[in-house]
Amino acid sequence: MYRLALNMLFGDRAKLAMLLCGLAFSALLMAQQTSVFFGIMSWTYTPVYNIRAPIWVSDPMVEQANDAKPMRDTDLYRVRSVDGVAWAAPLHTSFLQARMQDGNFKLITMVGIDADTFAGAPAVLSQGLIEDLRLPNTVIVDEWGAQLMGRVTKGPDGKDVVIPLKVGDTFEVNDLEARIVGICKVRRAFTGGPFVYTTYDRTKLYTLGARRTLSFMLVEPQAGVDPDKLCARIEADTGLKAWTSDTVIWTWSDRSLARNTFWWFWKNTGIPFSFGTAVALGLFVGIAVSGQTFYSFVLENLKYFAAIKAMGAGMGVIARMLLIQALTAGLLGFGLGVGMAQAIGRAMIEKGMPPFIMFPQIFWATLALVLGISLVSAIIGIIKVSRVDAATVFRG
Amino acid sequence: MSTHAAQPVAVRTHGVDMFFGDGETKVTALKQADFEANRGELIMLVGPSGCGKTTLLSVIAGTLTPQTGTVEVFGQRLDGLSQEELTTFRRKHLGFVFQSFNLIPTLSVLENVMVPLLIQGASHDVAVTKARAMLEKVGLKGREYGQPNALSGGQQQRVAIARALVHEPSLLICDEPTSALDKDTGAQIMQMVRDLSRSPERCVVVVTHDHRIFRFADRIAEMEDGRIRRVVEDASLLDTNQL
Ligand SMILES: Nc1ncnc2c1ncn2[C@@H]1O[C@H](COP(=O)(O)OP(=O)(O)OP(=O)(O)O)[C@@H](O)[C@H]1O
Ligand SMILES: [Mg+2]
Numbered sequence: 001m002y003r004l005a006l007n008m009l010f011g012d013r014a015k016l017a018m019l020l021c022g023l024a025f026s027a028l029l030m031a032q033q034t035s036v037f038f039g040i041m042s043w044t045y046t047p048v049y050n051i052r053a054p055i056w057v058s059d060p061m062v063e064q065a066n067d068a069k070p071m072r073d074t075d076l077y078r079v080r081s082v083d084g085v086a087w088a089a090p091l092h093t094s095f096l097q098a099r100m101q102d103g104n105f106k107l108i109t110m111v112g113i114d115a116d117t118f119a120g121a122p123a124v125l126s127q128g129l130i131e132d133l134r135l136p137n138t139v140i141v142d143e144w145g146a147q148l149m150g151r152v153t154k155g156p157d158g159k160d161v162v163i164p165l166k167v168g169d170t171f172e173v174n175d176l177e178a179r180i181v182g183i184c185k186v187r188r189a190f191t192g193g194p195f196v197y198t199t200y201d202r203t204k205l206y207t208l209g210a211r212r213t214l215s216f217m218l219v220e221p222q223a224g225v226d227p228d229k230l231c232a233r234i235e236a237d238t239g240l241k242a243w244t245s246d247t248v249i250w251t252w253s254d255r256s257l258a259r260n261t262f263w264w265f266w267k268n269t270g271i272p273f274s275f276g277t278a279v280a281l282g283l284f285v286g287i288a289v290s291g292q293t294f295y296s297f298v299l300e301n302l303k304y305f306a307a308i309k310a311m312g313a314g315m316g317v318i319a320r321m322l323l324i325q326a327l328t329a330g331l332l333g334f335g336l337g338v339g340m341a342q343a344i345g346r347a348m349i350e351k352g353m354p355p356f357i358m359f360p361q362i363f364w365a366t367l368a369l370v371l372g373i374s375l376v377s378a379i380i381g382i383i384k385v386s387r388v389d390a391a392t393v394f395r396g
Numbered sequence: 397m398s399t400h401a402a403q404p405v406a407v408r409t410h411g412v413d414m415f416f417g418d419g420e421t422k423v424t425a426l427k428q429a430d431f432e433a434n435r436g437e438l439i440m441l442v443g444p445s446g447c448g449k450t451t452l453l454s455v456i457a458g459t460l461t462p463q464t465g466t467v468e469v470f471g472q473r474l475d476g477l478s479q480e481e482l483t484t485f486r487r488k489h490l491g492f493v494f495q496s497f498n499l500i501p502t503l504s505v506l507e508n509v510m511v512p513l514l515i516q517g518a519s520h521d522v523a524v525t526k527a528r529a530m531l532e533k534v535g536l537k538g539r540e541y542g543q544p545n546a547l548s549g550g551q552q553q554r555v556a557i558a559r560a561l562v563h564e565p566s567l568l569i570c571d572e573p574t575s576a577l578d579k580d581t582g583a584q585i586m587q588m589v590r591d592l593s594r595s596p597e598r599c600v601v602v603v604t605h606d607h608r609i610f611r612f613a614d615r616i617a618e619m620e621d622g623r624i625r626r627v628v629e630d631a632s633l634l635d636t637n638q639l
Contacts, residue, residue, distance in 0.1 A: 001514040011502025307498040312487025
C-alpha cells in the first residue's frame, strides 16, 4: 500500500512538478534569504576570521571586533608577564584614507601586525611574500582592495576597465608612500574599506604618530593552557578584556569575540530588522506557497482516499500513506530548493557579493520547516479524510 | 456471527431511521426502512431522486451508521459495531462499484485493482498475480500498465468491477454503475455482475435509475420517501415514469 502511495505521488508528473516547484521554491527562499543574512552578519566579525589568534586582548570598554579603543604599548608587557602566556603580539587597526596615483581618495582599513612574529598576517597571499613587509614603506593589499583601488582606463571598446593594483604599485597614506609587496586573500569586512596590512611599528607613521596605536593584542597560550582559563587570568591580572577567537556564534560563549561582535551588530544596528523583514517575508511566502501546494495535492486526492477508506482501509494506513507522500515530497522539494540555493550562493561567492553562508543550522531549520509544512498539510489531509462523508464516496 | 448457508437472507435492515443534521436543517433520509436481499441474488434499488437509495446502500455497506434499527449482512450485525470494526467488516466482505468509478488516475490499471488486496494485507506479489487474473476475467488483458484515464468509460467501469471483485467479497454494492455508459456497454457490465451474483456466498445490490438494465435484476425494490414501498420481480410492474 505504501508503495502505491508513492506511485500515487509520482504518477502525475505535471502535478508532481508543480508540487516540487512550490516546495523547492519555498525552501530556496528560506535558505537563500537566511544564508545571505547570516553571510552579511558574519562580515561583522571578519577581523576575528582573518586575523587568526587564539586569544585577543583589548581595552575593557571594547564591545566588539570593529571597535578599537587603543591601549598603551606598556600593556603588552603586562600581558606577556601573565602566567601561561607563550607570546603576545601587538595589533593595530584603523580606518584611513589612501591617496591613489590619480589623486583619488579611498577608505582603507589599515592593519598593523607585529614584524617579528607576523602574528595576524593573512593566511593566503596570491602575490608577493609576507617577509617583504619588513622592507621600508611596504604594505600588502587584499584582492578586493586591489580591484577597488585599481586604475580605471578606457578599454578598446570604450568601456571602463579596471587595472587592479599589483606588486610594485604605490599609493599614499597621510603623505607617506605605501609600496605594495603582496596581494592577499582575506574575507571582506562589514565596516570600513579593504584591508591594507603593514607592520605595527609603521602604523605609527601612517597614523601621523597617534599616541596610542595598540588596538588589540594577540596572545598565544603556552602548550596545555586552556584559552578560557587564560582569558580569565589575563583579565584578573591586567584589568584588560580577553576574548577567545572561536567563530561559533550559536553556542553560548561570553568570551567569543566573534559571537559578541555578531550580537552587538544584531542589537545596535538596523541590519537584523531591515534584513529580518526580508527573511520573515521569505519564510512567510515559503510557508504559504509550500503549504498551499501540498494542501491542494491532498485535496485533489481526497476523494480517492475516501474511496480507499470505504473499501476498508483503516485510518492508520491512510494516515501513513499521506505522511509518506508528504515527507517524500517535502524531502525532494527541500533537496531541490537547498541545492538551488547552494548553486546560487556559490555563484554569488564567485562574484564576492553578497556574502552567502549556509550554516548547518540554516540547512536543518529549512529542512525542519519544509517537512513541518508538509507534515501539517498531511495532518490536515488526514483529518479531512477521517471526516469524509460516506455519501461523498458514492457521489464521487 | 456465523454464516448459515441454510438461511437464504444475505442482507436485512429492519426499522432503520437515518437523518442528517438537526433542528431546522434536519433531513430524514431513511424512515423505518425494511429491506431484504437474498443469497445468490441481484437486487436493484430504484426510486425518485432523494428518496434515500444511496443512504440505504451506505447503511448496508457500513459506511453510515443509522440512528435506529438493525442491519445484518451475512449473519453479522452491523449496528453497534465500532468504526474500526466496520472498517474491518468492509475490508473483508465488501466490494464497491461507484458511479464515477473512483479509479485513482495516478496509478496504473493493475495497481488500482491491487488496492483491496493490499488493504487486506496481501503481499505485493500476490496482489499483482490476483489482480492480473481478475483483469483477464473482465477482458482487460494487456491494459494492466496503462493509466485508467486512457480507457473508455466501459473499460474503466470494468476496471472498477475487477477492483470490486478481486478480493472475492460476499456483498457487492453498486451505485449507478451504468449511468456513465452507453446501452451496450451497460448491458455487458450488468451481465458480468449478474453472473457473479450466482453463488450462495454472494449478493449484489445495485442502485440505479437506468431502466435499460432492470431486466438483469432478480427483484427490484422500489423506494419512496426513505422507505421501501414495494418489491417486484418484474420491472414492467414499476411505474417507470416516477423513477
Ligand atoms: N451527508 C448528508 N447530509 C445531509 N443530507 C443528506 C446527506 N446525504 C443525503 N442527504 C439527504 O438525504 C436524502 C436522501 O439522499 P440519498 O442520497 O440517499 O438519495 P438518493 O435516492 O440516492 O438520490 P439520487 O437518486 O439523487 O442519488 C436527500 O434528501 C439528501 O439531500
Ligand atoms: Mg444516490
